[in-house]
Every structure is written in structure tokens, then in C-alpha cells.
Amino acid sequence: MRVARPVGLGACWLSLLVLIAPVRAEVTIRINNVDAAEVGLNDPTPVSPVGGNPGRTLGEQRLNVLRSAAELWGGLLEGDVDIVIQATFQPLPCSPTTAVLGAAGPIRVLANFPATAIDADTWYPAALANQLAGFDLHPGRAAAELLKPPFQDDIVVYFNGDVDGNNACLPGDWYYGFDNAPAAGDIALFNVAMHEFAHGLGLTSLIDETSGQTPLDLPDRYSVFSLNTTTDKHFHEMNAEELLDAQVSHDHIVWDGPATTRAAREILDWQSELIVEAPASLAGTYPVTRADFGPAPGVEEEYVGVELVNDRIGDTTDGCEPLEQELRGRIAFINRGNCPFALKVAHAEAAGASAAVIRNTEPGGALIMDAPHSQSRIPAVSISQHYSDTLLSALPRTDVRAALRLNPERLVGADPNGFVRLYAPDPVEPGSSIAHIDPSASPDLLMEPFLSADLDAANDVDLTPFLLQDLGWRLAEEPDESD
Ligand SMILES: [Zn+2]
Structure with a gap:
């Protein structure tokens, strides 16, 4: 990759060298505001500057955020041809609890x-x-109105204008600061803009979800790296029937582009596993999901006993009261329910456990466990009812020995080959399926279909540039660590 950033002022002799070399420039991305007067990006409602956004009207602040996101993407990519994003705030589907925050895509494909x-x-x-x-x-002037022929703009992006000041559409509002510090319930527009712009840059599927057809029966570039691991066929190698089947084949649909697969090894967390060595009848590796609090398990296989907790009160295995037993480095096995996860883990830690396994007592997978203020010093994971019932069948009569560890060979959100999973729920979600990364990924990623409060796109766009690189984008050189 070549130099993509201007040389500092103190190094003029170097800038000469740069000038005679065929420098690839960061790409310029412009926002084309197509909203009518007084609405959306032109909303004249006066506001105070917020989080580094100096805008004095609602419309100005919205536009500032979009320009800032466009500038960030422009700095991450190389290109000689300006990109024009047609942007609008419009009412999109919304309720008090869920909303389509935005939608975007290329205006034209070639x-x-x-x-x-x-x-x-x-x-x-x-x-x-x-x-x-x-x-x-397709040179020409930017269109003056939304999707108005002759479509000289490259990308169209919609943001949900109903989010602001309308409690029938989510309780919170858009947050227009640049510091990723929205109040609880508010939504940072910057993160959503970064996500939507990436769709417009190419992270999108042209497959019609109801027919499996593609325009003129030609595949899109995104299909070339979308793989069904069951049939070992990429989406561009499938007929309509196979595509309809693949788009709902969750767990079997991955992205096998080389740049993304390489980057995933650095970005995705390692999978937590419970490896059981005794009794022999139960020996094997059991999948578990790591809590969003407490330390990670180690990578070594250290086998210890597994013990069902007993707190004497109510459901004696829920760990909601201090435990009766001394766990002396063993793994505590605890039922979900009746009190916060962090309290259960705290009681296990106080009793001397080396780790806590929270058992889902209801059908379904492992639990997502969060506790932002936990001070836990032992690793905690969750296990599905299916697997926990298997282990429970041996407890407490038999000595169960197991090791809780991280497997550096398995990534959370990738398949056993290290390919990142794509979102392929059944039934299909029009406009959302395939064009996103599966939400099982950890840490939460920008291109998941649901906005995560953990995102900070101004500082971390995780796998997204690498997905674009697989499509054919050139990435701008990353700044040297020593700069
Ligand atoms: Zn999306």
C-alpha cells in the first residue's frame, strides 16, 4: 500500500518525493442532502452544540454527523473518483420498542x-x-431530489426521522455528538451512518428474498464470497432455488474472503469451551458462551471438579444466597433465575470456585450475560439447557472433571474454518439477511444487523474495511504506530 496521508509540514523535502510518485488519494465522499426545505437534514429547529458537533439547528447537526462519517470512510479507503451519497431523513418502520434506524444501498450497479x-x-x-x-x-451533476433520474449519485441512504421527539418511535432520540456518549436510550447517529454507508459501498445483496432471482440473472460481487458450507457452493454459483435455501441456512452461511478471514483472527474473541474428561461417558467438548463481565478463561486445559451449588434457600441451585459448600478451585454449576448473574458469580467466587457455569434451565442456547459493574475475578460462562442436562445427569452422584478454557483455534462468530458467519435467519429478513454479519460474533461488530451499545465506530470499524477489501476496495495505509 502506498502513502495515503499528507506528509507533515516539517518534512517538505519528503513531500516532493510524494508528489512525483503516483500517490493514491483517500477517496472523497460527499453528502448530497436531498431533503426538502424545513425538514430532515434542513430541519431549522434550534439546538445547542453537543459532543463536539457545533451545529446550531437539528438539520445542521444531522448533516455534520453524516459528513463526519463520510470523511472517516473516505480516509479508510483509496480511490480517485469522488463518491456521492444521497441522504435523507424519512419516516421508517418504527414502534415504541423496535425501529429501522436506517437503510442504504448503491443507486446503480454495473x-x-x-x-x-x-x-x-x-x-x-x-x-x-x-x-x-x-x-x-456515469458522470454528471448530483441529483437534486431523492432518487431522481438520471441517478448520477452513487449511494442512497435513509435515516429514520421519527426517532427524534416521538415516543411512539423508540423512547430515545438520535444523538448527534461525535464523542459516542449518548444518554441511555439515545442512539449515536454516527455509528448508524458508518454502518449504512458500508452497505452503500458494497456490503449488500441483490438477491430477491422471495424469488431467489438476481437482476438479469447475474450475481453480485458480494455473492462471490458468500458461501454455504453445507453444499460448498458460493452464492454466485447457485440457482434461485439454492439461493432461497441458503439464505435461511443459519450456521452454515459464511464469508470466505481472504482479507476478512485474516483480520478475524486478530479481531474476534476466542471461543470458550468446557472440556469434560470424566466420567468417560460424558467426555467431550461442550460449547459455552462467555459472560460480558469478569476475566477470560485461560488457554490451558486445567481439569478440576464440577460441583452443583447449594445455597439452602428456595431453588437451592440458583446461587442467589451465599453458598453452603467450599468449592476449593472447582467449577460452580449454577441455575439461571431469581437474581442477577453477577450475584451468582460473586457467591461462587466467595465460596472459592475457579469459574462459574450458569445453566439455562429453559430450552434454547446459552445465555447472554451482562453486568457492567461486576467486580468478578473468576471467569463466568453460560451453557444451554441441552448440554447442561447431559452433565447434570451425572451430578452429584459422579465425579465430573472438566476444564474451562479459551480455544485460540476457534473464533466467536466464525465457523471451524475461521470463516466469519453471515446473518441467515429462518425465516428470511428482507433487506437484512445475508448482507450482515451474524450477531453471534464477539466483540459486537459494526455490520451486525442490530445496533450494539458497545460500538464506537469513530475509533473502531473492526472487520468492515476488510469486507470491503475483499470486494475489491483498496484500503488506505494505516497510520504508523509511531506517528
Ligand atoms: Zn444494515
């Missing part, structure tokens, strides 16, 4: 355009096609 090293008969989003061609394939 195939067999004049560029070397592109896949033949394959749709590319306009913004990417332009960079690969090296010039604007």
Missing part, C-alpha cells in the same frame, strides 16, 4: 464495465465500479 481484473457478468456497486475503472462511469 457489470462488464471497462476495468481490468473484475469478475465478468457480475454486478458491482457504482462507487466501487468507478474506482476500479479509474473514472466516473
Whole structure:
């Protein structure tokens, strides 16, 4: 990769060298505000500056956030052709509890355009096609209105305008600060904008979810890396029937692009596992989900006893009261329910446990366990009812010995080959399936379908640039650590 950042002022002799070299520039991404006067991005409601956003009206603050997100993506990517994003605030589906926050996609896709090293008969989003061609394939002025022909803009993005000041549409409002510090319930527009813009840059599927058809029967570039591991076929190699089946084959649909797969090894957490060695009849590796609090398990297999807790009161195995037993380094096995996860783990820790396994007592998978203020010093994980019932069948009569550990060979959110899982729920979610990373990934990623409060896109866009790199985008050089 070549230099993509301007050389500092103190190094003028270097800038000469840069000037005669064929420097790849960061790509310029412009926001085309197509909202009518007085609404959306032109809303004149006076507001106070917030979180580094100096805007004095609602519309100004919204536009500032979109420009800032466009600038960040522009700095992460290389390209010679400006990108125009047509942006609007519109009412989108919303209720007091759920909302479509935004939607985006390429306005135009192109195939067999004049560029070397592109896949033949394959749709590319306009913004990417332009960079690969090296010039604007459809030059012209930006459109003055939303989706108005002749579609010279590259990307269209909608944000839900009903979120602000309307409690029939989520209790909170948009947050327009740049510091990722929304009040509880508010939603940082910056993170949502970064997500939506990435869809417009190419993280999108053109497959019609009800028919399995693609435009003119040609696949899109995104399909080239979308793989059904059951049939070992990529989406661009499938017919409509196979596509309909694949789009709901959760757990078997992955992204096998090389840049993303390489980056996932650095970005995704290692999988926690409970390895049982005794009794022999139960020996094996049991999947568990790590809590969002407390330390991680180690990578070594240290086998210790497993013990069902007893707190003497009510459900004696719920760990809601101080435990009767001394656990002396053993793994505490605890039922869910009746009190916070952190309290159960605290009681296990106080009794001397080396780790806590919280058991889902209801059908379904392992539990998502969060406790932001926990001071826990032992690892905690959750196990599904199915697997815990198997182990419970041996407790307390038999000595169960197990090791709770991290497996560096398995990534949370990737399949056994290290390929990142794509979102493929059954039934299909139109506009959402396949075009997102599966929410099982840990840490939470920008391109998951549901907004996570843990995102901080201004500082971390995790796997997203690498997904774009697999599509064909060139990434701008990352700043040197010593800069
Ligand atoms: Zn999305």
C-alpha cells in the first residue's frame, strides 16, 4: 500500500518525493442532502452544540454527523473518483420498542464495465465500479431530489426521522455528538451512518428474498464470497432455488474472503469451551458462551471438579444466597433465575470456585450475560439447557472433571474454518439477511444487523474495511504506530 496521508509540514523535502510518485488519494465522499426545505437534514429547529458537533439547528447537526462519517470512510479507503451519497431523513418502520434506524444501498450497479481484473457478468456497486475503472462511469451533476433520474449519485441512504421527539418511535432520540456518549436510550447517529454507508459501498445483496432471482440473472460481487458450507457452493454459483435455501441456512452461511478471514483472527474473541474428561461417558467438548463481565478463561486445559451449588434457600441451585459448600478451585454449576448473574458469580467466587457455569434451565442456547459493574475475578460462562442436562445427569452422584478454557483455534462468530458467519435467519429478513454479519460474533461488530451499545465506530470499524477489501476496495495505509 502506498502513502495515503499528507506528509507533515516539517518534512517538505519528503513531500516532493510524494508528489512525483503516483500517490493514491483517500477517496472523497460527499453528502448530497436531498431533503426538502424545513425538514430532515434542513430541519431549522434550534439546538445547542453537543459532543463536539457545533451545529446550531437539528438539520445542521444531522448533516455534520453524516459528513463526519463520510470523511472517516473516505480516509479508510483509496480511490480517485469522488463518491456521492444521497441522504435523507424519512419516516421508517418504527414502534415504541423496535425501529429501522436506517437503510442504504448503491443507486446503480454495473457489470462488464471497462476495468481490468473484475469478475465478468457480475454486478458491482457504482462507487466501487468507478474506482476500479479509474473514472466516473456515469458522470454528471448530483441529483437534486431523492432518487431522481438520471441517478448520477452513487449511494442512497435513509435515516429514520421519527426517532427524534416521538415516543411512539423508540423512547430515545438520535444523538448527534461525535464523542459516542449518548444518554441511555439515545442512539449515536454516527455509528448508524458508518454502518449504512458500508452497505452503500458494497456490503449488500441483490438477491430477491422471495424469488431467489438476481437482476438479469447475474450475481453480485458480494455473492462471490458468500458461501454455504453445507453444499460448498458460493452464492454466485447457485440457482434461485439454492439461493432461497441458503439464505435461511443459519450456521452454515459464511464469508470466505481472504482479507476478512485474516483480520478475524486478530479481531474476534476466542471461543470458550468446557472440556469434560470424566466420567468417560460424558467426555467431550461442550460449547459455552462467555459472560460480558469478569476475566477470560485461560488457554490451558486445567481439569478440576464440577460441583452443583447449594445455597439452602428456595431453588437451592440458583446461587442467589451465599453458598453452603467450599468449592476449593472447582467449577460452580449454577441455575439461571431469581437474581442477577453477577450475584451468582460473586457467591461462587466467595465460596472459592475457579469459574462459574450458569445453566439455562429453559430450552434454547446459552445465555447472554451482562453486568457492567461486576467486580468478578473468576471467569463466568453460560451453557444451554441441552448440554447442561447431559452433565447434570451425572451430578452429584459422579465425579465430573472438566476444564474451562479459551480455544485460540476457534473464533466467536466464525465457523471451524475461521470463516466469519453471515446473518441467515429462518425465516428470511428482507433487506437484512445475508448482507450482515451474524450477531453471534464477539466483540459486537459494526455490520451486525442490530445496533450494539458497545460500538464506537469513530475509533473502531473492526472487520468492515476488510469486507470491503475483499470486494475489491483498496484500503488506505494505516497510520504508523509511531506517528
Ligand atoms: Zn444494515
